[in-house]
Amino acid sequence: MRAYEFPVKVTPEGRLELPSALLKLLPSSQVVRVIILINEPTDLEEQAAWSRLTAEQFFSGYSEANTVYDRI
Numbered sequence: 067m068r069a070y071e072f073p074v075k076v077t078p079e080g081r082l083e084l085p086s087a088l089l090k091l092l093p094s095s096q097v098v099r100v101i102i103l104i105n106e107p108t109d110l111e112e113q114a115a116w117s118r119l120t121a122e123q124f125f126s127g128y129s130e131a132n133t134v135y136d137r138i
């Protein structure tokens with residue numbers, strides 16, 4: 067079994083654009099096995115997302131009745 071690794075873009079239609087050099091190497095009319103790897107968010111991106119969610123959830127529970135605590 068051979069393996070080829072290369073970056074591809076996903077088109078707006080959801081298709082993968084394979085490099086033409088690779089297409090020349092693939093045998094026609096044969097089933098191939100495909101493994102797709104995507105980048106996961108970095109720790110900083112994930113931490114920022116959690117911070118946003120925490121702030122959103124905190125402020126969604128804030129009401130006018132809580133203004134009494136603002137004067138403390």
